Amino acid sequence: MKITFCCTDTKAEPWLQGLAAALPGAEVSVWQPGAPVADYAVVWAPPQQFMDEQQGIKALFNIGAGVDALLQRRLPPGARVVRLDDAGMAVQMAEYVCHAVIRHFREFDQYEAGMRAGQWAYRKPRLRQDFPVGVMGLGVLGERVARALAQFEFPVNGWSRSPKAIAGVRAFNGAEKFNEFLAASRVLVNLLPLTPDTQDILNRDKLARLQPGGYVINVARGAHLVDADLLALLDSGHLAGATLDVFRTEPLPAGHPFWNHPKITATPHTSARTLREESIAQIAGKIGALARDEPIAGIVDPGRGY
Numbered sequence: 001m002k003i004t005f006c007c008t009d010t011k012a013e014p015w016l017q018g019l020a021a022a023l024p025g026a027e028v029s030v031w032q033p034g035a036p037v038a039d040y041a042v043v044w045a046p047p048q049q050f051m052d053e054q055q056g057i058k059a060l061f062n063i064g065a066g067v068d069a070l071l072q073r074r075l076p077p078g079a080r081v082v083r084l085d086d087a088g089m090a091v092q093m094a095e096y097v098c099h100a101v102i103r104h105f106r107e108f109d110q111y112e113a114g115m116r117a118g119q120w121a122y123r124k125p126r127l128r129q130d131f132p133v134g135v136m137g138l139g140v141l142g143e144r145v146a147r148a149l150a151q152f153e154f155p156v157n158g159w160s161r162s163p164k165a166i167a168g169v170r171a172f173n174g175a176e177k178f179n180e181f182l183a184a185s186r187v188l189v190n191l192l193p194l195t196p197d198t199q200d201i202l203n204r205d206k207l208a209r210l211q212p213g214g215y216v217i218n219v220a221r222g223a224h225l226v227d228a229d230l231l232a233l234l235d236s237g238h239l240a241g242a243t244l245d246v247f248r249t250e251p252l253p254a255g256h257p258f259w260n261h262p263k264i265t266a267t268p269h270t271s272a273r274t275l276r277e278e279s280i281a282q283i284a285g286k287i288g289a290l291a292r293d294e295p296i297a298g299i300v301d302p303g304r305g306y
């Protein structure tokens with residue numbers, strides 16, 4: 001069995017060694033232009049030339065949960081696209097989002113600034129019921145995040161395409177329920193995939209529907225958010241702040257207003273990292289299952305975009 005590795009911005013050697021160890025007998029190599037067609041590929045944002053040359057490949061294993069960069073390319077006909085399912089990302093995402101929500105809710109930034117200024121000062125406790133959190137996207141990551149927030153006893157709303165029943169979560173579904181979901185939420189967490197339906201979804205009209213003092217946490221993709229609309233609503237005071245992990249252009253360009261905005265906390269696309277060992281074990285398990293003609297989880301529907 002031939003496995004080719006084509007991941008931009010990723011050191012290949014440890015992946016090759018890990019895949020070879022997990023799949024004894026497989027021939028694992030880094031893709032080079034003109035290389036023969038492999039049985040399976042492990043990819044991240046491969047060039048179009050890779051897709052054009054690998055005609056007949058059986059499956060492309062994306063080393064992330066989001067497949068938007070992959071689906072921008074013309075796929076080899078018949079190739080299945082397989083995403084990472086969790087593989088250690090869901091707990092990281094739950095940590096990141098709960099940290100951002102709690103930091104805002106408990107006003108830790110203000111307490112830290114006060115202590116640095118030599119002030120031992122109490123702030124009036126805020127009430128959880130005044131901070132309903134809305135989670136957009138209730139998939140592998142969104143559901144885990146919604147459940148974690150519910151454990152902290154925040155009122156939690158969730159929005160997805162299909163109906164869901166998740167303990168502790170008030171579930172909304174479909175485009176027709178989106179405005180109702182936003183109006184019921186003060187803190188908004190975005191965990192949608194980037195698709196034609198969801199691009200620019202965090203825009204002025206939609207963000208203005210959040211409850212006053214709204215707070216935005218974008219951990220999905222930068223192109224979900226209209227940057228200027230967020231800035232306008234922060235300036236108007238309708239939104240109290242934002243935590244952003246993803247940006248339209250990454251790295252965030254020098255001079256972008258998000259770098260130094262007093263109401264924005266930014267991190268460099270690090271909320272849920274791909275963990276190599278877990279990912280290799282998952283991919284190897286799925287390759288084994290496909291080779292035995294068994295069903296696997298995480299097959300992407302390119303028509304749907306996730």
Ligand code: NDP
Pocket residue numbers: 064065066067089136137138139140141142143159160161162163174175191192193194195197198219220221245246269270271272273306
């Ligand atoms: P899933 O594919 O498992 O879940 C997607 C969810 O979004 C589903 O609940 C789906 O609804 C819902 N959804 C999709 N389209 C719409 C729509 N038009 N309207 C309403 N709901 C919609 O994705 P994951 O949870 O695994 O990941 C989510 C995203 O997180 C990824 O696509 C990626 O962009 C981002 N990500 C970011 C990382 C980071 O480090 N910042 C790391 C990993 C992922 P339904 O259930 O009904 O199908």
